[in-house]
Amino acid sequence: MKRTLILALLLFCIPLICLPLICLPAASSAGERLILASTTSTQNSGLLDYLRPLIKSATGIEVHVVAVGTGAALEMGRRGDADAVLVHAKDLELELVKKGYFVSRRDVMYNDFVIIGPKSDPANVRGSSSAADAFKRIKGARGPRGFFVSRGDDSGTHKKELSLWAKTGISPASLKKEAWYLEVGQGQAKTQRIANEKQAYTLTDRGTWLSKMDSLDLEVLFEGMPELFNQYGVMAANPQRQKHVNFDAAMEFIKWLTSAKGQGAIENYRTPRGDRLFIPNYKETHGNAG
Amino acid sequence: MGTLGSALAQALGLLANPTPELLAIIWRTLNISGGALMLAALFGLPIGAAVALWRFPLRGVLAATLNALMGLPPVVAGLFLYVILSRSGPLGFMGLLYTPSAMVIAQFVLALPLVAALSSSAIKAVDPSIRLAARTLGATPAQATLAVIKEARFGILSALMAAFGRVMAEVGAVLIVGGNIAGYTRVMTTTIALETDKGDFSLALALGLILLLISMAVNMSVHYFQGRAHVERIA
The missing domain is CATH 3.40.190.10 (Periplasmic binding protein-like II)
Structure with a gap:
């Protein structure tokens, strides 16, 4: 019994001793x-x-x-x-x-950026005349908590989103107070995923949308404007x-x-x-x- | 349900027929955490033994600090190391940020207090009569100390396994200092986080199952070694 234990101990130790030897060259081969x-x-x-x-x-x-x-x-x-x-x-x-x-x-x-959201489109974003108009409609709908999902991470998409909100006359500070406005602080794909779970609107980049749309129950509701x-x-x-x-x-x-x-x-x-x-x-x- | 079912099926398929990418991620994870554990054992075991066996100034403070650091949140460890290793930080010239070495350092920092504190309490738990008996039988103080540490070997082993389990399953620190770079600093936990974000659940689930298996095996062995330690103490 004792001997097998010592053997097990040794077996456990051998890889541990070898590992850094393998690990270090991997770290230094960074030419x-x-x-x-x-x-x-x-x-x-x-x-x-x-x-x-x-x-x-x-x-x-x-x-x-x-x-x-x-x-x-x-x-x-x-x-x-x-x-x-x-x-x-x-x-x-x-x-x-x-x-x-x-x-x-x-x-x-x-x-380009697109505005995606639930297929039922409760805020009627589909008929918008501009991205700012679409955002106005989302705001006007006074939806439930998490009605609009924002990247909230100082990313390019987030900056774009804030500039569009600014065009509707809403400051970032007042947005933060709205219950329907959700700052998630996550990357592009994860934000889409959160919007999907909440059936919410979000501004997103078309590239990520196209590569992920199959696993999302959302739809592009507004697109194709030069401002995007x-x-x-x-x-x-x-x-x-x-x-x-x-x-x-x-x-x-x-x-x-x-x-x-x-x-x-x-x-x-x-x-x-x-x-x-x-x-x-x-x-x-x-x-x-x- | 459809997502879960098909992802699970794909995950099992992936496990039955692992891709080179999957194997590389597992191997890298074991490398990094194994390296960190070895370093932690190298420094942590002597510290643990010293705290358990010797009297020296500030010993109480050291013991309390080690115990407190066992709860060090990994993201905080990652944050501190990031600031230190950043090219605009004090150790920036070494170019360690976003390398596996930085991840080994982060996991070492997390494992060290665990190894030191747990092995220290394992050594403390050894019956004092063993030291006495050894001394009576003619052992030098050093030999008597060795005898005590040998008695505590199962407790020490379970300390090592617990530390291994903690660092391998950790995501916050390695994500910050490693950067989750594909094929370089991407380990099991960071892959799971990324693939979940991307909605590719099959690889995430396959890795999740393996991680679960490894950490269960590690915890079982902790349990086993602790049981052995207990039996030895009674016997």
């Missing part, structure tokens, strides 16, 4: 490693998982994606915890380039501010993403259902800064 802070929309829609191996074979760079909201991604870049960012809040991006936190900003691609246009941009953390960032890899990555090959790959990406999610729109003459 050409790029930490890309990106949005939950680009990850949840499957685009980045599709691009990673293509980038690896073209440039040798291992792209490590940390998916957070746009606000958090920009913060990561500012602190130097990300080498490059791929986000969607163009005005803010340009401002941060001007302030010197980022360099080499390029337009990469776009898609959603531009994605890429930029590198400024190596003069954060000297530990992998600037060379960031520039390689940006170069690939805006090359004919990179743009073609984005063009070709389809969801399993065959929907096209993002439209590449890099131009040498437009939308670039730093």
